[in-house]
Structure formats: structure tokens, C-alpha cells
Amino acid sequence: MTMASAPARPQSRSALKRTFERYPFLPALIILVVLIVLNGWFQPRSLSFVGITGLIKTYLALMLLAVAQTYVIYAGDIDLSAGAIVSLVNVVVVGFMAQWGGDGLTILAALGLGLATGLACGLVNGIVVAALRLQAIVATFATSIFFTGLALYIQPVAGTPAPTLFWRTYGGRILDIPFVFYVVVAFAILLVVLVRTRLTLRLLAVGDGQQEAFQSGLPVTAVRIGGYALCGVFAALAAFCITGDTASGDPLVGGKMTLFSIAAVVLGGSALAGGYGTVVGSVIGALIIGFINSLVFFVGTPSEWQNLVQGLAILLALMAGVLVGRGARA
Amino acid sequence: MIKLKLNGVSKAYGATKALSHADLEIEAGEVHVLLGSNGSGKSTLSKIVAGSVRPDAGEILLDGKPVTITGPQSARSHGIAIFYQELSLAAHRTVAENISLASLPSRAGIFVDGDALEERAQRYMALFDGVTGDGFSLDAVIEDLRADQRQLVEIIKALAIEASVIIFDEATSALDRAQVERFFEILRALKQKGRSIIFISHRMDEIFAIGDRATVIRDGQIVGTKRIADTSPSEIITMMVGGHDETDAKAVEHHAPTGAAALALSVKNLGGRGFGDVSFDVRKGEILGFGGLHGQGQSAVLKALFGAAPPTSGSVELDGKPLNPANPRAMIRQGVAYVSGDRAREGVVTGRPILENVMPIHYLRDRMILAHPPASARKALPALQALRTKFAGLGFPISSLSGGNQQKVVIARWLIDRPAVLLLDDPTKGIDLSAKADLFALIRKLAEEGMGIVLYASEDAELLDNADRILVFNGGAVRRELTGTARTRYNLYQAAYEAA
Numbered sequence: 001m002t003m004a005s006a007p008a009r010p011q012s013r014s015a016l017k018r019t020f021e022r023y024p025f026l027p028a029l030i031i032l033v034v035l036i037v038l039n040g041w042f043q044p045r046s047l048s049f050v051g052i053t054g055l056i057k058t059y060l061a062l063m064l065l066a067v068a069q070t071y072v073i074y075a076g077d078i079d080l081s082a083g084a085i086v087s088l089v090n091v092v093v094v095g096f097m098a099q100w101g102g103d104g105l106t107i108l109a110a111l112g113l114g115l116a117t118g119l120a121c122g123l124v125n126g127i128v129v130a131a132l133r134l135q136a137i138v139a140t141f142a143t144s145i146f147f148t149g150l151a152l153y154i155q156p157v158a159g160t161p162a163p164t165l166f167w168r169t170y171g172g173r174i175l176d177i178p179f180v181f182y183v184v185v186a187f188a189i190l191l192v193v194l195v196r197t198r199l200t201l202r203l204l205a206v207g208d209g210q211q212e213a214f215q216s217g218l219p220v221t222a223v224r225i226g227g228y229a230l231c232g233v234f235a236a237l238a239a240f241c242i243t244g245d246t247a248s249g250d251p252l253v254g255g256k257m258t259l260f261s262i263a264a265v266v267l268g269g270s271a272l273a274g275g276y277g278t279v280v281g282s283v284i285g286a287l288i289i290g291f292i293n294s295l296v297f298f299v300g301t302p303s304e305w306q307n308l309v310q311g312l313a314i315l316l317a318l319m320a321g322v323l324v325g326r327g328a329r330a
Numbered sequence: 331m332i333k334l335k336l337n338g339v340s341k342a343y344g345a346t347k348a349l350s351h352a353d354l355e356i357e358a359g360e361v362h363v364l365l366g367s368n369g370s371g372k373s374t375l376s377k378i379v380a381g382s383v384r385p386d387a388g389e390i391l392l393d394g395k396p397v398t399i400t401g402p403q404s405a406r407s408h409g410i411a412i413f414y415q416e417l418s419l420a421a422h423r424t425v426a427e428n429i430s431l432a433s434l435p436s437r438a439g440i441f442v443d444g445d446a447l448e449e450r451a452q453r454y455m456a457l458f459d460g461v462t463g464d465g466f467s468l469d470a471v472i473e474d475l476r477a478d479q480r481q482l483v484e485i486i487k488a489l490a491i492e493a494s495v496i497i498f499d500e501a502t503s504a505l506d507r508a509q510v511e512r513f514f515e516i517l518r519a520l521k522q523k524g525r526s527i528i529f530i531s532h533r534m535d536e537i538f539a540i541g542d543r544a545t546v547i548r549d550g551q552i553v554g555t556k557r558i559a560d561t562s563p564s565e566i567i568t569m570m571v572g573g574h575d576e577t578d579a580k581a582v583e584h585h586a587p588t589g590a591a592a593l594a595l596s597v598k599n600l601g602g603r604g605f606g607d608v609s610f611d612v613r614k615g616e617i618l619g620f621g622g623l624h625g626q627g628q629s630a631v632l633k634a635l636f637g638a639a640p641p642t643s644g645s646v647e648l649d650g651k652p653l654n655p656a657n658p659r660a661m662i663r664q665g666v667a668y669v670s671g672d673r674a675r676e677g678v679v680t681g682r683p684i685l686e687n688v689m690p691i692h693y694l695r696d697r698m699i700l701a702h703p704p705a706s707a708r709k710a711l712p713a714l715q716a717l718r719t720k721f722a723g724l725g726f727p728i729s730s731l732s733g734g735n736q737q738k739v740v741i742a743r744w745l746i747d748r749p750a751v752l753l754l755d756d757p758t759k760g761i762d763l764s765a766k767a768d769l770f771a772l773i774r775k776l777a778e779e780g781m782g783i784v785l786y787a788s789e790d791a792e793l794l795d796n797a798d799r800i801l802v803f804n805g806g807a808v809r810r811e812l813t814g815t816a817r818t819r820y821n822l823y824q825a826a827y828e829a830a
């Protein structure tokens with residue numbers, strides 16, 4: 001039971017509260033800064049230019065997938081097939097390039113095909129969940145098995161190499177700046193653009209209450225399908241990064257990323273129930289997971305303990321986020 | 331000129347006829363008041379016109395031409411806007427965003443035009459300048475607003491559609507005087523422009539201040555339409571009730587215990603969120619009814635007595651001993667039971683078996699740590715059977731039961747260890763008629779066995795049929811007490827509809 005509240009809090013307190021409400025990713029940002037400092041403490045080189053570039057290269061895919069997941073979660077839905085879409089797009093792109101050669105034009109065509117594949121998967125999810133009204137968790141779990149099955153059919157075993165031009169570009173430099181930085185900038189611009197779209201606002205409104213949104217005259221089904229479609233496209237972009245990073249096709253590469261993407265969204269301060277959140281938070285959430293993993297490595301955790309420590313660290317980060325947020329909002 | 335016409339519009343929810351063959355004509359440039367007690371079908375009629383509920387039968391004509399309204403969006407495009415009684419706002423979005431949610435101004439077809447959005451919101455918010463209260467701004471988030479401010483947003487949202495037919499379904503229920511005055515000025519201006527307004531309210535003074543004509547609806551049927559200038563509050567109440575004295579309560583079967591019976595519960599000057607200075611006694615064996623319009627403090631008082639929202643002032647005595655309703659756990663141990671009509675949120679443990687849904691109170695009162703299913707089942711079965719609950723087995727999930735049977739399970743919880751006082755907060759919401767009859771028979775039986783019972787029912791008929799005494803709430807206070815043969819529909823309505 002809460003006691004009768006104290007007579008009026010000082011003004012600064014409520015300003016802090018408002019700041020935290022407006023930027024729900026602030027607790028995550030604080031945790032991220034702490035993790036970065038810890039990383040630098042245990043391994044100064046991890047914060048060097050090369051270290052950061054490597055980390056971004058490895059975790060860009062998860063950042064993109066976390067963003068993908070965010071759009072679905074905005075509307076109060078969830079996509080358990082996001083990782084499977086990554087796998088499917090990965091093998092489609094690598095398979096296409098292996099078939100038609102590795103010149104620039106073929107690579108662009110392959111990427112186009114990959115985007116179309118992601119979009120198609122997203123639309124399937126959206127139709128199954130929003131139009132056929134199946135439970136999102138179960139329905140996308142089923143489609144994840146289906147997409148994985150497709151990926152295994154296209155490429156039964158891992159190992160088909162991606163063309164040299166492709167991974168060299170992703171891992172290389174243009175004008176002395178690592179290519180991934182251009183990707184990051186493009187990604188940032190894309191997110192800024194998307195924040196201002198009507199779709200984003202409508203997704204959030206649907207997440208706040210489907211009945212209210214319907215009664216207001218929003219096309220609820222179409223909006224939810226739109227969220228899944230956007231998720232599919234971002235999952236395809238995540239697949240491109242994975243392909244660049246691993247330089248090969250693997251029909252199971254994305255599977256375990258799904259739950260990490262959901263964890264990143266929650267770490268970033270978005271509500272799983274929908275209606276409330278930011279994509280920036282999800283990017284930060286993905287980075288938190290990335291820095292936790294590298295920290296676990298840098299402090300010299302024996303390999304058989306690494307999963308256990310990672311798991312505990314993510315739990316701690318979640319708790320810290322909740323506590324910081326609650327403390328500031330109370 | 332007739333703007334909107336309904337011909338034989340009907341809607342049923344299962345066995346409940348929410349609206350039967352409704353005929354209604356709304357003229358251009360009039361404020362047409364819809365009147366009827368709770369559950370009479372006003373919101374159903376409104377939602378059918380606004381496209382969010384599909385009628386089972388009947389036709390709708392606009393400007394003399396039949397139209398098919400396929401959904402809320404289609405209603406808008408026909409020039410129909412609505413203020414929803416339960417509001418249609420997105421809690422985490424801003425005021426400006428909510429006002430334009432369904433027709434977001436855009437740039438290049440895909441981007442939200444923030445300037446146009448704010449300009450539009452500003453223009454309509456200006457209508458309420460000076461009466462909106464603190465914290466009401468373009469970028470305020472709905473969640474942070476007070477109830478009256480949310481209603482203003484919903485009003486503005488309806489106004490911004492610039493529709494030719496606007497429905498306001500209990501749009502003034504949380505507004506203060508100044509806000510209502512301003513709202514009425516706006517309505518008069520709309521009337522001047524030839525818009526048609528359907529106005530639903532329970533406040534007689536408002537109806538006579540703003541209405542041109544009034545249509546009374548009772549049990550889903552249109553009773554009649556009067557010019558406001560040619561009628562009076564008592565005539566309207568008579569129409570709502572259906573004859574002056576004819577529908578008396580079943581006062582004849584007067585079970586109420588004599589004044590000599592011991593007090594089960596005594597409440598003095600109780601105050602809290604949404605009510606103040608409420609005093610009453612409940613005798614053992616008595617069913618005390620709480621009546622009045624929705625949200626006049628009835629539920630709040632019951633929740634306060636159960637410790638769910640502890641009262642801020644006043645005193646409570648249970649069986650002559652002082653009691654501090656600090657939290658539900660303490661109250662359960664003291665022998666106070668509470669059953670909410672909102673089963674999904676406050677009653678059943680969804681997804682769990684029936685047995686587990688019956689036992690939690692017993693576990694709590696006996697301070698049990700480990701559950702022993704066979705022993706639990708021996709206790710649960712008689713309680714459920716006493717209620718004539720229909721179920722396939724104790725292990726089946728609660729969701730396998732109908733609403734009425736779920737509610738019986740929730741009540742069965744309290745029957746294993748009898749409480750001294752049973753608080754019923756609109757317990758029959760969404761329950762079918764036969765289950766209702768079972769429930770009320772049980773409640774009467776519990777009373778006869780010496781329990782003190784407080785019953786809040788949002789349907790007046792239930793109250794008149796089942797309560798020995800009725801306290802009519804209005805504006806968070808008890809306005810009138812109806813006992814014996816004074817428990818008539820007419821008296822109940824009159825007390826409920828008087829200006830608070």
C-alpha cells in the first residue's frame with residue numbers, strides 16, 4: 001500500500017520525470033555509458049577506432065533486427081520469425097550471387113531480391129496475424145519454422161561463400177573511412193525519416209488500443225500489416241550486414257537473434273504491450289547486448305562460463321533499467 | 331429538413347435486445363437529446379450511426395438517401411462524427427496527435443505534417459481557451475491529463491472532423507460548469523451552421539438548457555419524441571419509467587430484517603477519491619443497494635471499504651469493532667468480501683483451472699503455504715454446487731466457463747469461509763438472464779443466513795428487485811435513501827437525475 005503522497009514535489013523533480021517519460025531510452029543510455037567505460041577499463045584497445053569498428057560490424061545486424069522488431073512491438077504485436085527471415089534472406093542473397101556471379105550488378109540484383117524476400121515474409125506474417133487474427137506469438141512462431149524450412153531447402157548446409165567483392169566492400173574502407181560507418185549514417189537517416197511517417201504514429205496509436213484506434217477510424221488491420229512489412233524489410237537489411245560480416249550463407253544464422261532482438265527492444269525502454277517506445281532505444285539495447293558480450297570476453301571469463309555470465313549481465317541490465325526508470329519517474 | 335433518419339434499426343447481443351426497431355429522425359440545425367436509463371441502448375444506437383457497430387437490421391438515410399455505413403472511416407466520409415462515451419484516445423500520444431489521428435495531415439503522402447497537425451489542433455483547442463485547466467497543451471500526453479481534460483480532447487477530436495452530424499454520448503459527464511457552458515456555446519454555434527447534433531446526457535438541467543427535441547428510449551425501444559419547450563423533467567422521467575407508479579419494486583416481498591437486527595457494517599463520514607461524507611449501516615441479513623447513474627462514487631466506496639483504494643477519512647466498524655481498510659489482504663482476514671463485475675481484470679485468474687480459482691481466499695485466510703489438491707477439492711465442490719455452477723471438472727481452465735459461471739466461481743471463493751460482509755460491485759455485468767436469477771437467489775440466501783450485503787448494480791431493475799433499501803448516489807454523495815414502498819423506479823430516477 002502506498003502512503004498518501006507527500007504535499008507537492010519540488011519542480012525540478014517533475015521536470016526530471018517528464019524528461020524520462022519523453023525519452024524512455026535514457027536509462028538504457030546510462031547503462032550503455034557504464035558498459036562502455038567498463039569495456040575501456042578492462043581493455044583500452046576495445047575503445048580504439050579499430051575496436052569500435054569491429055563491434056559495429058558485428059552488432060549492426062542485431063541493431064537493425066531490434067529496430068525491425070520495434071515496429072511490430074509498437075503496435076502491440078510481436079515477431080518471433082524475425083531471425084528466421086534473416087536466415088532466409090541470407091541464403092537467398094548468397095545463393096543468387098553464387099548462381100549468377102559476383103559482379104556489382106548481380107550483387108545489387110541479389111540485394112533487391114533479398115529486400116523483396118524480407119518484405120514478402122513480413123506481409124505473410126502481417127496477413128496471418130492481423131487479417132486472419134491468429135495469436136501473434138504462436139502464428140509467427142509457426143511462420144519462423146516455415147521460413148527456416150525454406151532456407152534449409154534453398155541451402156541445406158552452411159558454407160556457400162559470398163562473392164569477394166561483397167564482403168570486401170562491407171569490411172573495407174571508402175575514402176579511408178570504414179564502409180560500416182556509411183551504413184550507420186544511412187541507417188540513422190532512414191530511422192529519422194521513418195520517425196516522421198504517418199505509419200509510425202499509426203502503429204503507436206494501434207498499440208495504445210486497437211478498439212480505440214478502430215473507433216477513431218484508423219485502418220487497424222492495414223496498419224498492423226504495415227508494421228510486419230516494415231519488420232521484414234529491416235530484417236532483410238540485417239541479413240545483408242550478417243552476410244557482409246560472415247561472408248557466407250547459413251540457413252540457421254539468424255535463428256538465435258530473434259529473442260535478442262526482443263530483449264534489445266525491452267532494454268531500450270519500449271513497452272512490450274505496445275503504444276510506447278523508441279527505435280533509438282532498441283539500437284541502444286542492441287549495443288548494450290554487444291558491449292556485455294565483449295565485456296564478458298575481455299574480463300577473461302572462461303569459455304564454459306561465458307553464456308552464464310552473459311545471461312546474468314543482461315538480467316542485471318534489465319533490472320537496472322527498470323530501477324533507474326522507476327526512480328526517475330516516481 | 332430531415333438530415334438523418336433511422337428506419338427499424340435493431341441490434342441484439344445474444345439474448346439481450348440492445349436496440350429493437352428504432353425509428354428516429356434528426357433535423358438539420360437541431361440538438362436532439364437522447365434519454366434513457368443505463369443499458370437502454372443509447373450508446374448502441376450511437377455506435378451504429380457512427381459505424382463502429384453493425385446493426386442486425388434496419389436502414390439509415392442521410393438527406394433522404396439510404397446509405398451503407400461499413401465502418402468508422404465510412405461514417406466519417408458520410409459526414410458523421412462521434413464522441414465515444416468510453417473515449418477513443420491513444421493514451422501515450424499527444425493531444426495534437428489524438429485530435430487528427432484518423433486524418434493525419436501529410437507531406438508527400440507519407441510524412442506527418444507536424445505544422446499542419448499543430449495548427450489544426452490549436453484552432454480547435456482555442457474554442458476551450460481559459461477553461462481547460464493546468465497542463466492542457468498541444469504536446470501534453472493523454473495519460474497525464476485529468477478525466478475532464480480527456481473528455482475535452484475527445485470533444486475536440488469530434489469537432490475537428492467538421493461533420494454534419496455529430497453525436498455526443500455522455501460528453502459532459504466529467505466536465506465542470508465552466509467547461510459545460512463553453513461546450514454549449516460551441517453547440518449553439520454549430521446549430522447556427524445547420525449541423526445536426528445528437529446529445530446524450532443524464533443531467534436534466536443540461537437537457538433543458540441545450541436541447542430542441544428529446545427522444546426517450548427504454549429497454550432498446552423508442553418510447554417517443556417531445557419538443558423540449560413542451561415538456562417537463564417529470565414528464566420525461568415518467569416516459570423513461572413507463573408510467574408513474576406502475577413498475578414498483580417487488581416491494582411486496584419485503585425481506586428486510588427489522589431494525590433490531592445487529593449491525594454487520596457501520597460506515598461514518600467516509601471520504602476518498604471520488605466520494606465524500608458517506609455514512610450508512612448494513613444490518614445482518616440485509617441487502618443494501620447502491621443506486622444512481624454510473625460513476626457517482628458507488629464503486630469507489632466499495633473499493634475503499636475493501637482496502638483496494640483506501641479511504642482518506644471517516645471510520646468503519648465491522649461487527650461493532652473498528653476497522654481500518656488499509657489493504658485487501660487485511661480486509662479479507664477480517665471477513666470482508668468483494669466481488670467485481672469486471673471479472674477479466676479483477677476477478678478470475680485467467681488460464682488457471684477452476685479449482686485454483688476457487689481456493690485463493692481460503693489459502694489466504696488459513697495462512698496455508700502448501701496446497702493439497704484433494705483436500706482443496708473437498709472444500710471447493712460444495713461451494714460450487716451451492717451456486718449451481720455448471721462445469722466439466724475442477725481441473726478445467728476457468729475460460730471454459732460462460733461469463734455467468736465464471737462469476738459464480740469468483741463468488742464461490744468467498745463461501746468456503748463465510749465473510750461477515752459481502753460487497754458486490756456491479757456483479758452481473760455481461761451475465762445472461764438465467765445466471766443472473768441464480769446469482770440473486772444465492773445472494774438472498776446468503777443474506778438470510780446472516781451476511782450483510784452491499785449491492786451496487788448499474789441496472790436499475792436489478793436494484794429494485796433485489797435490494798431491501800437503496801441509497802441513491804449523485805456526485806460522490808448519498809442523495810437519498812429509498813426504503814419500503816418508496817423504492818419505485820420513479821423515485822430512483824428522480825433522485826439520480828437531479829442536478830448534483
Ligand SMILES: Nc1ncnc2c1ncn2[C@@H]1O[C@H](COP(=O)(O)OP(=O)(O)O)[C@@H](O)[C@H]1O
Nearest residue numbers: 343346348366367368369370371372373374375
Ligand atoms: N459489446 C456488447 N456485448 C454484449 N452486450 C452489450 C454490448 N454492448 C452493449 N451491450 C448491452 O446492450 C444493452 C444496451 O447498452 P448500451 O447501448 O451501452 O446502453 P446505454 O448507452 O443506454 O447505457 C445493455 O444491456 C448492454 O449490456
Ligand SMILES: [Mg+2]
Nearest residue numbers: 372373374415
Ligand atoms: Mg452508454
